[in-house]
Amino acid sequence: MSRSNGRLEPEVIFADGMAYSKGKLEEAFGPGGILDKPVKQPRETFAGKRDDVDLIVHELEISRVQAEKALADHNGDVVKTLVALVS
Numbered sequence: 319m320s321r322s323n324g325r326l327e328p329e330v331i332f333a334d335g336m337a338y339s340k341g342k343l344e345e346a347f348g349p350g351g352i353l354d355k356p357v358k359q360p361r362e363t364f365a366g367k368r369d370d371v372d373l374i375v376h377e378l379e380i381s382r383v384q385a386e387k388a389l390a391d392h393n394g395d396v397v398k399t400l401v402a403l404v405s
Contacts, residue, residue: 367396370389371386378403
């Protein structure tokens, strides 16, 4: 615990047994804290088109991640993806 003006900073103790600094919690959830920051959206993958990803991975011998990213960049169009990767 840190000291503020010679006194111990108050703590908040949760049911999980962990103690958290009240000042740091107020700072995190106050104005400009984590609630005001934009939420990062998960990157869309083409898991529904597994055959397309497999085709690109096996034919071009690239990683699955690269194939998924390339498909995402070309809106799932396999032909455009293959042309872009080859050229």
